[in-house]
Amino acid sequence: MHERLPQRVWGIVFGACFLGGLGIRLAFGETGAAVLMQEGLALIGFAALWIAVQPVAERWSASPLRRLGALIVAGAGLGGTVALVTFIEPAGEASSTGAVLQRHGLVLMEMAFVFFLLLQLRRLALYRRTRVAQRNWRLMLLLMSIAALTAFGHPPSRDPGALQVLPMSAAVALMVVNSFRLSWIVDLSVRQKGAGAALSVGVLVAVSLSMSKSPGSALPVYSYALHWFALQAGIFGILYSLTTLLSLVFHLPTTGDVQRKTDETAVLHNLTQLVEQTFDAERLSKSIAAAPVEAGLADAAWLALSGGASERLIRDDATEAPQVVAAAPLAAAEAERAVDLETLFAKVRRTQAPLVLSHARTDRRVHTPTPDAPTPDAPTPDAPASLLVAPLVARGTFAGALFAARDVARGFEDDDVSSIQAFASQAALALDHARLFEEQIEKERLERELDIARSVQERLxxxxxxxxxxxxxxxxxxxxxxxxxxxxxxxxxxxxxxxxxxxxxxxxxxxxxxxxxxxxxxxxxxxxxxxxxxxxxxxxxxxxxxxxxxxxxxxxxxxxxxxxxxxxxxxxxxxxxxxxxxxxxxxxxxxxxxxxxxxxxxxxxxxxxxxxxxxxxxxxxxxxxxxxxxxxxxxxxxxxxxxxxxxxxxxxxxxxxxxxxxxxxxxxxxxxxxxxxxxxxxxxxxxxxxxxxxxxxxxxxxxxxxxxxxxxxxxxxxxxxxx
Amino acid sequence: MSNFSVHSRAAHSAHDVAVHVLDLEGELDAHTASDLEAAFEQCRAEDHHRIIVNGADLDYISSAGLGVFMAYVEDVREAGGDIKIANLKPKVYNVFDLLGFPMLFDIEDTEEEALARFEENAEDAPEPSDAPGENRIA
Known part of the structure; x- marks a missing residue:
């Protein structure tokens, strides 16, 4: 409905209702009919205002942290104003003209804050919009409105009845659900998360203060239904800032790890793409060997291929002795000496599954770097403390193995192994492609050579x-x-x-x-x-x-x-x-x-x-x-x-x-x-x-x-x- | 895929001259010549300079196969050794013979004769030999 009517119309409706209510109150005083009429008008008016301000709120694009900041400023502003107004002019006789006007002004401010709060939280909770999230949000607002409406016409002194408790509990349940819509946190950097935690504390304080039954609060007197709505909005605000705070606080220590993991994944992903675009066998081998090191997954890595010949990347006959074709950051010759290449190579060729040596220095298959002291019980600090050997298998054919070494024992977690193995599989495919490409080039070169030879022969x-x-x-x-x-x-x-x-x-x-x-x-x-x-x-x-x-x-x-x-x-x-x-x-x-x-x-x-x-x-x-x-x-x-x-x-x-x-x-x-x-x-x-x-x-x-x-x-x- | 193979073994003559024997089997052509090259390379790497190539099971040799002998014989002779050829099938011998290999290599009927040639004098320049089938065609 509201999309079809211009905002301005809703604004006018609100203005008319609000001023109409004010007029009625001033004209008729505290009579029951006048109070009910005024509350009815107020509800219609604020509903119209809600519709009117939504597009405005949508237009304001700001980072989640700025929204939190704005909420603190708005809450503090409201609290300060309320305190100031009630301090200067304590509400006396409720029906005096001055008190009525003051109350109306405060109501306007309080409701503005409530709407502002809801609109900002809406943007946060619906940060990554899904159909379910949107439905939950609307349902929550609906239940909040219903719960508020049950308080229609009640004097502030009366306790909420069962009729009111029911929709309100449902609304609170949905508030809890919506409070866990915190996807915006994922995009924050470590520093931003710290700031976010601080800001959420601020929001918590600001909302709590605005909700506290300060004597100056004008809402219960103005409209008990609106008061209940504001109350629920406040509860949601507190819930949301609490979950935000807790989530940020609990995430903060692991944020670095998450960041590292994300970086590693991104680096491996980039390298995979790079590797897929390279057809030069030598560069390709170097990129593959460098990848685990660049991704921070290993301290050293090297690529060994059957027979090693880089001009023929993947041989049909994969029984030849392995040879290190590329290594990072060490030299290929060092890498060959670092471990018992042939035994490990043969092992992964047989199993075609990644091999992890968590305590490589005590493993016979890992050499110490000095050939003069090959005893495994006297390792030098340079020997890999843990080793991962990932087979390169392309189209069912074993082509070689990617070795990744760490300076610490148990250096490879399960997800490291699967990352490197996934990369090794991609690398195997890329090597295979490069081989096919080279074969094609070679074939074309031969064809050309043969053409030349043929024409020479013909002419001679x-x-x-x-x-x-x-x-x-x-x-x-x-x-x-x-x-x-x-x-x-x-x-x-x-x-x-x-x-x-x-x-x-x-x-x-x-x-x-x-x-x-x-x-x-x-x-x-x-x-x-x-x-x-x-x-x-x-x-x-x-x-x-x-x-x-x-x-x-x-x-x-x-x-x-x-x-x-x-x-x-x-x-x-x-x-x-x-x-x-x-x-x-x-x-x-x-x-x-x-x-x-x-x-x-x-x-x-x-x-x-x-x-x-x-x-x-x-x-x-x-x-x-x-x-x-x-x-x-x-x-x-x-x-x-x-x-x-x-x-x-x-x-x-x-x-x-x-x-x-x-x-x-x-x-x-x-x-x-x-x-x-x-x-x-x-x-x-x-x-x-x-x-x-x-x-x-x-x-x-x-x-x-x-x-x-x-x-x-x-x-x-x-x-x-x-x- | 390839129907050619080289097996290498050590042999000793009656007077204990150490000789290395390469047994060739199958067809030696442009595709398999690299296998023989590798065998000669290994001999060179292991300092075996007295080599007998036994062709008892060699069924065919092409010009590329003959080229391998030419490519290595000079080096072997410079190192004081020789490549002697023994036990060729008549058809294969004919190919060696057509190209004039008997002028360049000692080609003997049996491995024992080839071993005996090494005994005579390792430094002797190879002489043309009376080998079987020399006049089979002419």
């Missing part, structure tokens, strides 16, 4: 094959998922000879691409200057010895074909032998001696190198390839070899024999088709390079036959050259 391979009379060529290379360093190339020398190479660089990715580029440079510069196989390969060995990393090497087949003489000179540097099919002969491997490039000093390399020279016959088909071809495995794993049988040399020779008369592109296709039929797989595990050379002779007769079959499409990007 010849786009066109030389055209040599009497010689047909086909060549192709297909990089595997992991790019290796297969390389092949041809150069037509000035004297008409053809130099060719096929090489396999060990290593993968950009490193392989780099070595491959080196090989290409060597081939193009050296083959013209030193076309002789021994000279070429020895120079290449020299050059590669300088640049190849330990454990990497290059295998190569290098050869020269002299079309005028019709001869092939072939040198092998550790590479797979060449396969030769020839009319009227069984197919065979050409395997001249020679070790891989970059393996040995050139003196030794040269010593082992024996190039082979053989005359070519028309129809000779020569296949050069990399180990990816002969080592390709069958996807049928039912045989004796669990990994699947290898394609091998014999199958290659057979296939070469069968397809040797086909044009080079078809021959190449035929060999690859045979391989695919064997492996029964679409993708190759390794790089696969195949170069086919067919000697048709300077004046060959069967040229047309060789040209007849068109090149077919196959998995190996290939180029062909036919005379």
């Amino acid at each position: 391979l010849p786009r066109r094959l030389p055209e040599i009379d009497g010689l047909a060529l086909a060549a192709g290379s297909t990089p595997a998922r992991e790019v290796g360093g297969d390389y092949y190339d041809f150069t037509r020398l000035d004297d008409g000879r053809l130099a060719f190479i096929i090489a396999d660089v060990s290593g993968k990715g950009t490193q392989a691409a780099f070595y491959m580029a080196e090989m290409q440079g060597l081939f193009h510069s050296l083959s013209r200057l030193k076309p002789d196989p021994t000279a070429f390969l020895c120079h290449a060995n020299d050059a590669l010895r300088d640049i190849l990393e330990d454990g990497t090497f290059v295998t190569a087949l290098y050869g020269l074909i002299d079309p005028q003489e019709g001869t092939l000179t072939l040198a092998r540097a550790g590479h797979c032998p060449a396969a030769l099919a020839r009319e009227g002969d069984a197919p065979r491997l050409l395997r001249p001696d020679g070790m891989g490039l970059g393996l040995a000093p050139t003196v030794l390399f040269k010593n082992g190198l024996t190039p082979e020279r053989l005359p070519l016959r028309p129809g000779d088909a020569l296949a050069l390839y990399t180990d990816g071809l002969v080592e390709s495995r069958s996807s049928d794993t039912s045989g004796s070899d669990p990994g699947g049988e290898e394609y091998g040399y014999d199958r290659l020779l057979d296939a070469l024999q069968r397809h040797r008369c086909e044009p080079p592109a078809a021959l190449q296709d035929g060999l690859l088709a045979d391989l695919r039929a064997f492996t029964a797989a679409d993708a190759y595990d390794d790089d696969l390079t195949l170069v086919v050379l067919q000697w048709q002779g300077a004046d060959d007769d069967d040229e047309n036959a060789l040209r007849s079959a068109p090149a077919s499409n196959n998995a190996v990007a290939s180029i062909t050259s036919e005379p």
Whole structure:
């Protein structure tokens, strides 16, 4: 109702009622009807005033302590005024005009204080508003009003009857309930709580004084109902300030602890958030180790992970020895010495539950910091007196443990343990995320590297094959998922000879691409200057010895074909032998001696190198390839070899024999088709390079036959050259 | 996951030359090469410089696996020791042989022969050996 009518209307109603009552009293004196009428008007008027002042009170926003302070000032002001007025002009004849006016003035002040008191307490009791709290508050006011109304028309001398006691007891019961609405206390700092306790004493005194039946109190005479209402408001005021006082006094000694606990929780919470935002493994580990110390939960803390390798945060294989990756405030090495890391680590890995050593110095698993005096009964003051080991478990996988140490025995309470364990679980997840993130980055880096390597490889391979009379060529290379360093190339020398190479660089990715580029440079510069196989390969060995990393090497087949003489000179540097099919002969491997490039000093390399020279016959088909071809495995794993049988040399020779008369592109296709039929797989595990050379002779007769079959499409990007 | 393993053990020749033997088992490729590296590292850390690699149960070796031998042999020889290879299966021997390893390493048929080579003279430079299957392909 009152929301719809403007405040002003209620104010006017109050004014009218109050002045009307005053008028009636002045006009008719102490007659019964006049007193009743005046009291009725007074009740209506003050009800209207209550409604009118509520929005005003709502608008005043002040801290709870200021409200208490305001109550003291108001109470003292009222008490002082009442005392002053009654001292100067003691109430004489109740019906004299002066006394009536004085009484009305005092009533106004007393009721103002009552309303002020209730409105301030309302704000305090409803500090954190809930539906129940609001309902209790309204019910209390209602019961107070009912109890007050039962006193309507009674002279002050009469004792309250049972009718009045009943609603009043109910009202007092609700007052007690409402007096425990003290949520505003929680937000106070330690100092504020002290001040609050003092202020609540002040309020208690002020309200008690205002309630004391001072002779000057005008209310009972004015309206017994209002007097009862004011009385109840006073009782509530006393109750509320009492509970406030007691609550503050009892809370004060523990306030520091509560504050500390709250701080710890906040710090851990902040760190958890920080940890979740960090993907850098090293920073993450440091933050995790520092967290319990920063939160004040431990004097020292360190993080141990399986295997410890920070580049691989959580290993699949968590059986490796633990290693401290971060520690605070001590160094990681100190932390490793501080306790028997492996035993404790193994213990929490098994139980996956936090382990608490309340008297760590008497525990065998805790070392004394000096390795010279490892006896547990002679601990130094630096050894942790209590130790908490919290396992880091993410997605069911044990990743490591967070160690927290205190300088005092029994340093970890149950809630400390659960705080640190909760944090450790978060940390485990964060570590797991960081690992996934790193893996993703690594994967992308590898992908990029492979892309580079692939494009380098593509560019380094010849786009066109030389055209040599009497010689047909086909060549192709297909990089595997992991790019290796297969390389092949041809150069037509000035004297008409053809130099060719096929090489396999060990290593993968950009490193392989780099070595491959080196090989290409060597081939193009050296083959013209030193076309002789021994000279070429020895120079290449020299050059590669300088640049190849330990454990990497290059295998190569290098050869020269002299079309005028019709001869092939072939040198092998550790590479797979060449396969030769020839009319009227069984197919065979050409395997001249020679070790891989970059393996040995050139003196030794040269010593082992024996190039082979053989005359070519028309129809000779020569296949050069990399180990990816002969080592390709069958996807049928039912045989004796669990990994699947290898394609091998014999199958290659057979296939070469069968397809040797086909044009080079078809021959190449035929060999690859045979391989695919064997492996029964679409993708190759390794790089696969195949170069086919067919000697048709300077004046060959069967040229047309060789040209007849068109090149077919196959998995190996290939180029062909036919005379 | 990995089907490769290295077991290391001590051995003594007839004249009591202490030798360390690494028994390889399974497939040695780019993924498992680090296991062999670790074994060589451990030998180095423990000052075992006379090493025999026994390949009786080695089924496959890739170029990355061969690279491991190359990466460690120089250091071992500088320390006065050697890596000798014994008991290779013919197929595995062929891979060593293709790359020219017999020029660089003593590759023996049996562990006993390899032990005997250590007795001859630890400081001898390795000589090319007559090992099985050298001409299996050519």
